[in-house]
Amino acid sequence: MSEPLAQLAARLRDAAHVGILTGAGVSAESGVPTFRDAQTGLWAEYHAEDLATPEAFARDPLLVWRWYAWRRELVAAAQPNAGHVALAGLQRILPRLSLITQNVDGLHQRAGSEGVIEFHGNIQRTVCSVERCEVSVPDDTPSDEVPCCPGCGALLRPDVVWFGEAIPVEALQAAGTAASACELFIAIGTSAQVHPAAGLADLAAQNGAMLAEINPEATPLSGRTDYVLRGTSAQLLPALLQAVSAIKK
Numbered sequence: 578m579s580e581p582l583a584q585l586a587a588r589l590r591d592a593a594h595v596g597i598l599t600g601a602g603v604s605a606e607s608g609v610p611t612f613r614d615a616q617t618g619l620w621a622e623y624h625a626e627d628l629a630t631p632e633a634f635a636r637d638p639l640l641v642w643r644w645y646a647w648r649r650e651l652v653a654a655a656q657p658n659a660g661h662v663a664l665a666g667l668q669r670i671l672p673r674l675s676l677i678t679q680n681v682d683g684l685h686q687r688a689g690s691e692g693v694i695e696f697h698g699n700i701q702r703t704v705c706s707v708e709r710c711e712v713s714v715p716d717d718t719p720s721d722e723v724p725c726c727p728g729c730g731a732l733l734r735p736d737v738v739w740f741g742e743a744i745p746v747e748a749l750q751a752a753g754t755a756a757s758a759c760e761l762f763i764a765i766g767t768s769a770q771v772h773p774a775a776g777l778a779d780l781a782a783q784n785g786a787m788l789a790e791i792n793p794e795a796t797p798l799s800g801r802t803d804y805v806l807r808g809t810s811a812q813l814l815p816a817l818l819q820a821v822s823a824i825k826k
């Protein structure tokens with residue numbers, strides 16, 4: 578076992594409350610593309626401003642709807658990986674673990690994590706673009722037009738946060754409370770470039786938490802973290818779970 582992994586495991590065992598922020602990297606080993614990885618990230622191939630903004634949806638709703646329908650199918654076909662499963666396992670053995678995710682894929686929940694704070698929404702939910710009520714869309718809905726709200730007739734949209742939109746109030750509050758109260762905050766598989774999610778680590782540190790990062794690459798957070806594990810989440814998280822489990826309380 579590497580020394581940083583053993584140290585982080587000991588810190589996890591001691592912490593009364595752990596805050597974890599995950600990003601797209603956690604789902605990479607499930608075959609879900611990240612956003613900013615140089616070759617394989619979605620933003621290397623697509624322009625965010627054409628697909629993930631309210632302006633893009635107003636300009637060309639069908640293009641946006643189809644892009645999310647493609648991602649929805651990709652995510653539905655993906656399976657949680659060993660990293661997701663290990664995080665759910667950590668939640669079962671630690672006294673308190675708040676899991677905040679920027680991912681919209683629902684893979685943490687499918688792996689068994691509970692009370693997941695969905696910071697950027699969930700791609701499997703569809704809402705009315707005006708009233709924001711949730712609407713279920715049958716699988717056989719034709720893909721050549723954007724379905725409309727049965728209540729008010731407005732276009733439906735994925736229940737995700739687009740650039741320029743506010744984070745859902747409940748998620749923002751829950752994440753802020755967890756970051757402020759935790760003793761250890763771990764950022765996993767996120768490039769820590771998108772705010773306000775990236776600011777949660779600062780909030781945690783300002784309130785006395787130690788910071789840790791699990792990521793194969795350096796990020797803007799790396800210089801400020803107390804523990805850094807370099808590697809993939811599907812490799813490191815099961816090892817971390819094993820190390821924490823082996824420490825007697």
Ligand code: OAD
Pocket residue numbers: 599600601602603605606611612613614618629679680697738739740765766767768769770771791792793794796808809810811
């Ligand atoms: P990014 O694509 O920006 O960053 C992914 C991070 O995962 C990078 O730091 C990679 O080094 C790391 N990574 C890659 N493979 C990994 C693996 N197997 N294990 C662990 N880490 C790995 O994704 P996010 O930080 O999640 O927002 O992006 C934040 C937000 O930007 C997203 O929620 C999305 C995007 O635009 C919206 O759409 C609003």
